[in-house]
Amino acid sequence: xxxxxxxIWMRSWLNVGHVCELPEPGNFxxxxxxxxxxxxxxxxxxxxxxxxxxxTCTHRGTQLTDEACGKKNTFxxxxxxxxxxxxxxxxxxxxxxxxxVEKKDCALKQxxxxxxxGYIFVNFAQQPKxxxxxxxxxxxxxxxxxxxxxxxxxxxxxYEIAANWKTNFDNFxxxxxxxx
Numbered sequence: 001x002x003x004x005x006x007x008i009w010m011r012s013w014l015n016v017g018h019v020c021e022l023p024e025p026g027n028f029x030x031x032x033x034x035x036x037x038x039x040x041x042x043x044x045x046x047x048x049x050x051x052x053x054x055x056t057c058t059h060r061g062t063q064l065t066d067e068a069c070g071k072k073n074t075f076x077x078x079x080x081x082x083x084x085x086x087x088x089x090x091x092x093x094x095x096x097x098x099x100x101v102e103k104k105d106c107a108l109k110q111x112x113x114x115x116x117x118g119y120i121f122v123n124f125a126q127q128p129k130x131x132x133x134x135x136x137x138x139x140x141x142x143x144x145x146x147x148x149x150x151x152x153x154x155x156x157x158x159y160e161i162a163a164n165w166k167t168n169f170d171n172f173x174x175x176x177x178x179x180x
Contacts, residue, residue: 012123024071028071
């Protein structure tokens with residue numbers, strides 16, 4: 001599992017949501033990604049861009065939110081009230097002048113994030129080998145044409161299956177059931 005985790009899951013583009021979950025600036029969703037040992041905050045910024053960050057304050061590592069979703073203009077650490085914008089920038093921190101660092105160096109740690117066909121993808125690699133669009137190749141353009149790219153509602157079903165992920169993954173290689 002550890003070899004697969006490092007070689008596949010930590011270096012692949014993975015779907016974590018859909019843009020309809022973030023219709024307006026300030027909307028966010030939180031995803032707990034067990035394989036990555038990470039809590040990820042996916043946010044639509046004031047500029048309309050969707051970004052992903054580790055849900056961890058850069059000061060002492062406290063999670064910024066335990067809410068599954070919502071709308072906020074800022075995210076404040078409950079421990080020392082370091083406050084971050086929807087772009088991940090540190091806005092304020094008590095007694096910050098005593099830290100002798102630049103605010104820009106204390107921004108939230110970003111996770112690579114791209115949107116293709118309305119789906120939000122993240123990649124935990126330090127530097128992905130290719131963009132998400134390059135990963136999907138010509139399929140990316142086809143994804144943009146599908147009704148899912150313009151969906152306005154999202155439903156998620158989660159199943160825990162006592163099986164190796166490859167056994168279950170094989171079942172979803174066809175698109176027969178997608179229209180349902």
